Amino acid sequence: MSNNMYIARSTDPAILEKAESGGVVTSILKSALENGIIDGVVTVRAMKGDRFSGVPVLITNPEDLIHTAGSLHCSLPNIPRFVKEYLEGAAKMKLAIVGKPCDIRAIIELQKRNQIETDNVTLIGLNCTGTISPATARKMYIQEFKVDPNSVVAEDIDDGKFTITLEDGTTKSMDLKKLEEKGLGRRENCRRCLFNIPTFADLALGKWGTEDIEEAGTFVEVCSDKGRSLLESAIEKGYITISEPKKESIEMRAQKDKMELEHAMMWRERDFNPLLEMDLPDRLKYWTEEFSKCIKCFGCRDVCPICYCENCLLEANREYLVGGEIPPNGIFPLTRLAHVADSCVGCGQCQDVCPMELPLSKLFTLLNSKLSEVFDYVPGIDREQRPPTTVARDEELLIDDTFLRITSAMKKSDETETDEVAMSGK
Numbered sequence: 535m536s537n538n539m540y541i542a543r544s545t546d547p548a549i550l551e552k553a554e555s556g557g558v559v560t561s562i563l564k565s566a567l568e569n570g571i572i573d574g575v576v577t578v579r580a581m582k583g584d585r586f587s588g589v590p591v592l593i594t595n596p597e598d599l600i601h602t603a604g605s606l607h608c609s610l611p612n613i614p615r616f617v618k619e620y621l622e623g624a625a626k627m628k629l630a631i632v633g634k635p636c637d638i639r640a641i642i643e644l645q646k647r648n649q650i651e652t653d654n655v656t657l658i659g660l661n662c663t664g665t666i667s668p669a670t671a672r673k674m675y676i677q678e679f680k681v682d683p684n685s686v687v688a689e690d691i692d693d694g695k696f697t698i699t700l701e702d703g704t705t706k707s708m709d710l711k712k713l714e715e716k717g718l719g720r721r722e723n724c725r726r727c728l729f730n731i732p733t734f735a736d737l738a739l740g741k742w743g744t745e746d747i748e749e750a751g752t753f754v755e756v757c758s759d760k761g762r763s764l765l766e767s768a769i770e771k772g773y774i775t776i777s778e779p780k781k782e783s784i785e786m787r788a789q790k791d792k793m794e795l796e797h798a799m800m801w802r803e804r805d806f807n808p809l810l811e812m813d814l815p816d817r818l819k820y821w822t823e824e825f826s827k828c829i830k831c832f833g834c835r836d837v838c839p840i841c842y843c844e845n846c847l848l849e850a851n852r853e854y855l856v857g858g859e860i861p862p863n864g865i866f867p868l869t870r871l872a873h874v875a876d877s878c879v880g881c882g883q884c885q886d887v888c889p890m891e892l893p894l895s896k897l898f899t900l901l902n903s904k905l906s907e908v909f910d911y912v913p914g915i916d917r918e919q920r921p922p923t924t925v926a927r928d929e930e931l932l933i934d935d936t937f938l939r940i941t942s943a944m945k946k947s948d949e950t951e952t953d954e955v956a957m958s959g960k
């Protein structure tokens with residue numbers, strides 16, 4: 535094997551029947567588990583067959599993997615937090631973890647903060663152009679597609695269309711843009727997402743580039759030595775077969791990626807420009823009004839894969855800044871913003887859970903894009919690059935911009951807090 539790109543296909547008919555494309559993800563995982571290369575797999579499984587409630591699962595019995603094959607577009611599993619919270623950050627097991635680009639990027643950010651092991655983990659990335667919240671999906675199926683949500687057995691997003699497959703094998707497609715104009719379709723953060731092919735994982739797998747081949751296949755890009763050895767082992771042991779992709783297939787994949795990036799930039803301009811065009815007092819007024827709606831339910835903090843401090847300074851017993859105050863006077867979301875904005879991966883989980891419908895991921899992504907420009911730092915794509923606010927020089931934090939000033943202020947408060955914690959020995 536000398537190239538980095540392949541079209542691969544499972545040799546297992548049962549996996550092929552259930553899989554999304556060539557069954558390669560499931561087969562590679564099976565090969566790694568059955569041959570003792572890893573101790574466990576972290577992936578996603580639909581609870582009791584309900585496609586809208588996929589949850590992260592740890593699988594150690596290879597026979598159980600078949601139940602995880604296929605893609606769930608209307609489930610929002612929090613894979614990074616599952617690994618960090620429930621699997622001790624992979625400290626005790628060698629794991630292969632399957633995830634979309636935002637999942638993989640969050641895991642990499644957590645690895646930089648020593649919250650998830652690096653040596654024990656192999657990252658299996660899936661291409662992605664978006665997920666749909668389960669509630670929106672159900673509404674969209676009833677209202678627009680005129681079908682029973684429980685009769686949908688598969689979804690797909692491709693070439694600007696959202697397509698569903700029903701139990702009887704029939705398919706129905708609708709224009710994604712039109713659905714999104716009505717507030718349906720993909721989650722807001724997914725529309726703005728700039729990462730479709732997770733080349734920062736060890737393997738990046740997807741459908742793009744397989745459209746013209748006769749039998750279903752999975753396009754595989756090898757992104758690291760770890761990824762290569764997992765793939766080679768699955769080939770040697772007969773779990774998958776591979777062939778070289780045609781030049782046209784590689785071009786088609788790149789073309790689809792480019793097209794999706796253009797769409798995402800269009801959504802970014804549409805969502806961000808009205809905010810950026812406001813003068814400073816109006817911008818502050820807008821965010822202050824939004825923040826004042828916060829009821830301090832802690833949902834956004836608890837769900838965010840990047841929030842990891844054990845002694846969170848937002849807790850009621852920490853008499854600092856917000857302390858036990860209810861309502862929390864807007865400082866609550868601002869403090870979180872200052873803590874994670876440099877490393878926000880735009881996963882949208884915070885906005886999904888906010889009961890007051892604060893446009894959290896919009897703000898975090900906007901600030902993150904600003905910080906990325908200033909610090910030349912894109913979260914979750916390079917393990918060696920440190921998060922900027924942990925290494926930023928004072929003069930960088932004093933650049934004249936409201937967003938940066940907030941970060942600077944919060945960083946200083948945080949240092950004071952860290953000093954206090956150090957002094958109190960907590």
Ligand SMILES: Cc1cc2nc3c(=O)[nH]c(=O)nc-3n(C[C@H](O)[C@H](O)[C@H](O)COP(=O)(O)OP(=O)(O)OC[C@H]3O[C@@H](n4cnc5c(N)ncnc54)[C@H](O)[C@@H]3O)c2cc1C
Pocket residue numbers: 552553554555556557558559560561577578579588602603604605606607609610611632633634660661662663664665691739740741742752753
């Ligand atoms: C939400 C989503 C959007 C996608 N969009 C694109 C796209 O635009 N272009 C493209 O080329 N490919 C896309 N893919 C990837 C594609 O659908 C297949 O996963 C990929 O081609 C591998 O196919 P396979 O047959 O080898 O995988 P399989 O053997 O079927 O295994 C699929 C694996 O994905 C896991 N999985 C399913 N749902 C999720 C989820 N929501 N989050 C994390 N893991 C999950 C399963 O548990 C399983 O381990 C998307 C996948 C998902 C989940």
Ligand code: SF4
Pocket residue numbers: 634635636637662663664665723724725727728729880881882
């Ligand atoms: S943010 Fe949305 S589009 Fe981007 S990788 Fe995550 S689920 Fe996919």
Ligand code: SF4
Pocket residue numbers: 837838839840841874877878879880881882883884885894895898
């Ligand atoms: S701040 Fe929100 S969008 Fe950013 S990583 Fe945390 S949960 Fe995801």
Ligand code: SF4
Pocket residue numbers: 827828829830831832833834835866867884887888889890891892894
């Ligand atoms: S989820 Fe919303 S209401 Fe709850 S603490 Fe976060 S910003 Fe406030």
